[in-house]
Amino acid sequence: MLKEGELRIPSGCAISGIIDKEGKRFxxxxxxxxxxxxxDRSNGLGGGFAAYGIYxxxxxxxxxxxxxxxxxxxxxxxNFISKYFDIESAGNIPTKSxxxxxxxxxxxxxxVHPRNYMVKDGFVDEAEFTSRYVIKINKEYKGAYxxxxxxxxxxxxxxxxxxxxxxxxMLDTYEGYMWMAHGRFPTNTPGWWGGAHPFTMLDWSVIxxxxxxxxxxxxxxVEMYGYKCTLQTDTEVITYxxxxxxxxHNIPMxxxxxxxxxxxxxxxxxxxxxxxxxxxxxxxxxxxALINGPFSIIxxxxxxxxVLNDRIKLRSLVAxxxxxxxxxxxxxxxxxxxxxNPHKIWSxxxxxxxxxxxxxxxx
Amino acid sequence: xxxxFNSPAFEVIRDEKKCIQxxxxxxxxxxxxxxxxxxxxxxxxxxxxxxxxxxxxxLCPTKALVIKKYPLEFKENANWTDxxxxxxxxxxxxxxxxxxxxxxxxxxxxxxxxxxLNASQVTNPSIDPLREPMETKVMIxxxxxxxxxxxxxxxxxxxxxxxxxxxxxMFSAMSYGSISRNAHESLARAATELGICYNTGEGGLNRDFxxxxxxxxxxVASGRFGVHKEYLNAGAAIEIKIGQGAKPGIGGHLPxxxxxxxxxxxxxxxxxxxxxxxxxxxxxxxxxxxxQLIFSLKEVTAYKKPVFVKIAAVHNSAAIAxxxxxxxxxxxxxxxxxxxxxxxxxxxxxxxxIPIELAxxxxxxxxxxxxxxxxxxxxxxxxxxxxxxxxxxxxxGADAVYIGSAAVIALGCHLCRSCSTGKCNWGIATQEPxxxxxxxxxxxxxxxxxxxxxxxxxxxELLGGMGINAIDSLRGNRLMLRGIDLNEKELEILGIKYxxx
Numbered sequence: 001m002l003k004e005g006e007l008r009i010p011s012g013c014a015i016s017g018i019i020d021k022e023g024k025r026f027x028x029x030x031x032x033x034x035x036x037x038x039x040d041r042s043n044g045l046g047g048g049f050a051a052y053g054i055y056x057x058x059x060x061x062x063x064x065x066x067x068x069x070x071x072x073x074x075x076x077x078x079n080f081i082s083k084y085f086d087i088e089s090a091g092n093i094p095t096k097s098x099x100x101x102x103x104x105x106x107x108x109x110x111x112v113h114p115r116n117y118m119v120k121d122g123f124v125d126e127a128e129f130t131s132r133y134v135i136k137i138n139k140e141y142k143g144a145y146x147x148x149x150x151x152x153x154x155x156x157x158x159x160x161x162x163x164x165x166x167x168x169x170m171l172d173t174y175e176g177y178m179w180m181a182h183g184r185f186p187t188n189t190p191g192w193w194g195g196a197h198p199f200t201m202l203d204w205s206v207i208x209x210x211x212x213x214x215x216x217x218x219x220x221x222v223e224m225y226g227y228k229c230t231l232q233t234d235t236e237v238i239t240y241x242x243x244x245x246x247x248x249h250n251i252p253m254x255x256x257x258x259x260x261x262x263x264x265x266x267x268x269x270x271x272x273x274x275x276x277x278x279x280x281x282x283x284x285x286x287x288x289a290l291i292n293g294p295f296s297i298i299x300x301x302x303x304x305x306x307v308l309n310d311r312i313k314l315r316s317l318v319a320x321x322x323x324x325x326x327x328x329x330x331x332x333x334x335x336x337x338x339x340x341n342p343h344k345i346w347s348x349x350x351x352x353x354x355x356x357x358x359x360x361x362x363x
Numbered sequence: 364x365x366x367x368f369n370s371p372a373f374e375v376i377r378d379e380k381k382c383i384q385x386x387x388x389x390x391x392x393x394x395x396x397x398x399x400x401x402x403x404x405x406x407x408x409x410x411x412x413x414x415x416x417x418x419x420x421x422l423c424p425t426k427a428l429v430i431k432k433y434p435l436e437f438k439e440n441a442n443w444t445d446x447x448x449x450x451x452x453x454x455x456x457x458x459x460x461x462x463x464x465x466x467x468x469x470x471x472x473x474x475x476x477x478x479x480l481n482a483s484q485v486t487n488p489s490i491d492p493l494r495e496p497m498e499t500k501v502m503i504x505x506x507x508x509x510x511x512x513x514x515x516x517x518x519x520x521x522x523x524x525x526x527x528x529x530x531x532x533m534f535s536a537m538s539y540g541s542i543s544r545n546a547h548e549s550l551a552r553a554a555t556e557l558g559i560c561y562n563t564g565e566g567g568l569n570r571d572f573x574x575x576x577x578x579x580x581x582x583v584a585s586g587r588f589g590v591h592k593e594y595l596n597a598g599a600a601i602e603i604k605i606g607q608g609a610k611p612g613i614g615g616h617l618p619x620x621x622x623x624x625x626x627x628x629x630x631x632x633x634x635x636x637x638x639x640x641x642x643x644x645x646x647x648x649x650x651x652x653x654x655q656l657i658f659s660l661k662e663v664t665a666y667k668k669p670v671f672v673k674i675a676a677v678h679n680s681a682a683i684a685x686x687x688x689x690x691x692x693x694x695x696x697x698x699x700x701x702x703x704x705x706x707x708x709x710x711x712x713x714x715x716x717i718p719i720e721l722a723x724x725x726x727x728x729x730x731x732x733x734x735x736x737x738x739x740x741x742x743x744x745x746x747x748x749x750x751x752x753x754x755x756x757x758x759x760g761a762d763a764v765y766i767g768s769a770a771v772i773a774l775g776c777h778l779c780r781s782c783s784t785g786k787c788n789w790g791i792a793t794q795e796p797x798x799x800x801x802x803x804x805x806x807x808x809x810x811x812x813x814x815x816x817x818x819x820x821x822x823x824e825l826l827g828g829m830g831i832n833a834i835d836s837l838r839g840n841r842l843m844l845r846g847i848d849l850n851e852k853e854l855e856i857l858g859i860k861y862x863x864x
Contacts (some may be wrong), residue, residue: 117487187485187486210487211486211830212487212835213483213830213831213840213843214831214835214836214840215488215840215842216839216840216841216842216843217836217837217838217840220731220840220841221737221839223616224731224734224736224737225734228657241853247507249509250512251509252512252516255510255512255516262833264496265498265500266496277518278517278518280502280522280525281518281520281522282503282510283835284502284504284506284522285507285509285522285737286504286510287501287502287835287838288737288818288835288836288838288839290833290836291836292830292831292832292833292835292836293483293487293836294487294488294830311832312495312496313489313657314490
């Protein structure tokens with residue numbers, strides 16, 4: 001019989017992320033290799049990737065990636081999109097047949113720009129306009145699901161093991177400066193194409209290992225600010241929380257992190273008056289945005305990647321650096337297989353973020 | 364007067380083999396139930412005077428006493444119950460309004476008991492509060508819609524004043540007058556030690572208690588007893604009492620016999636005079652009037668004290684609550700129909716208002732739909748009986764709860780529901796010096812501290828079991844609740860799923 005320390009029960013989701021802070025682009029092979037190593041942390045019911053910098057030729061357009069259940073809903077949704085957006089280009093997302101990836105929906109991609117006069121009439125900016133209509137499609141068009149809506153980035157996800165999903169979407173043909181991957185072990189929700197990670201809103205994308213016990217408190221909070229959680233899953237709400245805090249409320253990212261993984265009260269009491277006041281204000285005003293329960297998340301956005309554990313580190317997470325690259329993964333081996341000699345490797349503490357931004361970007 | 368048709372409510376049974384004629388019962392009973400008969404060297408009991416407060420039973424050194432419901436039974440009738448008959452006998456004899464103490468005792472559903480909590484298992488492990496930090500602190504007060512930071516990342520928003528509660532529990536408003544000085548002191552000292560707040564009720568604040576100000580909520584009720592600038596600035600927050608769950612739409616009345624010198628000085632009324640709080644505030648006949656009072660109180664306290672508004676849970680509480688938020692209140696207190704009181708008209712107590720669970724769920728939902736829930740704190744009251752009730756209240760949407768009955772029970776109250784007589788044998792709802800002395804604040808405040816600390820441990824266990832380590836993450840987290848034995852409409856109002864879903 002194996003003794004304590006020799007026994008390992010593989011379970012839980014897998015996450016992996018790579019960013020080149022110099023902005024150098026590279027294809028999806030490495031991220032597939034990294035996530036494939038953690039095969040046992042998935043169960044074949046979901047895998048997905050987010051890639052940033054992949055559409056330089058369309059960098060000023062929102063790239064809408066959409067799953068459709070059938071042609072009829074596709075036509076209805078396209079009518080809707082063309083009413084509010086100028087469509088620069090449209091087509092299905094190239095895929096190839098892979099054993100283990102079945103029952104695929106219609107997978108389409110549109111490069112769009114919000115109609116200028118409508119944006120002006122709505123007294124909102126382009127991002128807010130786009131997010132509102134993305135939410136509207138997800139909420140009102142049954143059988144259509146916008147799973148990616150950012151600029152110069154895209155997500156690729158589905159039901160299957162992540163390495164199979166990566167091959168299915170031919171990620172080796174894309175080049176980006178940042179890649180994130182997720183292998184899913186769903187229990188709360190069925191494995192369906194829309195339910196795979198990442199979840200996105202504009203250029204925010206979140207992959208997540210864990211289960212958020214604060215979900216309904218967070219959900220009911222963000223829904224007061226115009227969001228609608230339609231996907232029965234906690235990862236969606238994390239995406240909206242960051243979108244709300246950073247984009248809508250204009251809160252610096254470092255402070256937003258203190259909202260979702262707030263310092264403990266006993267730690268706040270040890271700070272000087274000014275810091276105390278700030279942290280108390282954050283905990284008072286955004287109490288309902290605190291994320292609770294076990295999680296390790298990678299939050300991707302245009303400027304880089306934020307990686308975060310829950311406050312008491314109930315999920316595994318390792319980070320490493322080499323040259324201009326930062327790596328994170330659920331397991332150290334998933335980093336070492338693509339980066340054999342990192343100059344720094346560490347396990348971030350609970351609530352302590354790893355912030356890896358593109359060169360020149362401010363925290 | 365005609366013949367009294369009423370029979371005793373209780374029967375005092377004395378085990379003669381155990382009774383040692385020590386007369387403790389005779390000395391302890393303020394209702395004069397027990398009398399020593401010197402001739403026969405025996406203690407006898409006059410059943411009709413017994414209110415079943417248990418004082419004699421608990422203090423009897425040989426446990427010779429038992430009090431039971433009086434065995435006299437009326438002919439069985441599901442409609443004309445014993446209580447219905449007795450009330451008619453009483454009213455036909457006195458011609459008066461029936462008075463009752465404490466909250467609605469009728470068998471309405473207790474929704475707390477029809478909601479069950481979640482627990483974490485494998486995918487989301489539970490958290491052990493013995494090993495991991497578990498936060499139960501809450502901040503009560505008005506919140507801005509969002510925080511703003513300058514270009515250097517420095518906070519520029521001034522958050523309005525907040526009250527920090529170490530646990531989401533406060534002691535309900537009970538005035539000095541309705542309860543004794545020693546009971547009042549016990550509450551004040553316990554609140555201070557616990558890092559929470561107690562509430563002066565509508566009777567002003569005795570100067571001896573100003574030292575507990577940081578843990579005091581001072582109340583402004585319609586009678587404005589003891590309200591002056593110093594009083595308003597003495598506490599941590601101000602509560603405007605509009606209504607009370609035990610008697611919605613009804614004012615208050617402290618009989619003159621309870622107004623001794625100390626109560627007189629605190630309330631700023633003459634000794635021996637009745638203190639009548641009118642049903643409405645003399646200056647509030649609209650929501651706009653309420654706003655003016657809220658801001659008058661903020662002005663007088665230099666905007667340093669949160670202002671609460673307390674209402675009774677009634678049919679349209681949700682709409683009223685919305686108005687109160689917009690009127691500028693920092694916190695809304697909702698008091699359900701199980702809430703206690705010294706005395707209320709029985710018909711009002713038993714027939715007016717709604718259960719706090721439904722009121723809370725409806726208000727929280729309405730405020731969210733109007734996108735103003737985050738601006739205000741929501742505090743509920745009205746028979747929170749244990750820590751599970753607290754946890755369920757928070758999951759439904761409350762920031763904190765007030766406990767009144769539970770607190771006085773910790774002080775010894777046996778819920779005999781006879782507070783209005785002023786003869787509380789436990790020294791709580793009385794001003795009679797000999798009875799007041801029975802409650803020693805040096806000892807009794809610790810019982811309150813113990814109670815709240817015990818509940819806090821239990822709250823932490825329940826939170827940990829749900830995989831939550833901050834009570835903030837439970838607030839409004841209705842997925843943590845499931846209903847049992849509830850119909851679809853009740854589930855809809857409570858905003859929860861049925862067990863098994």
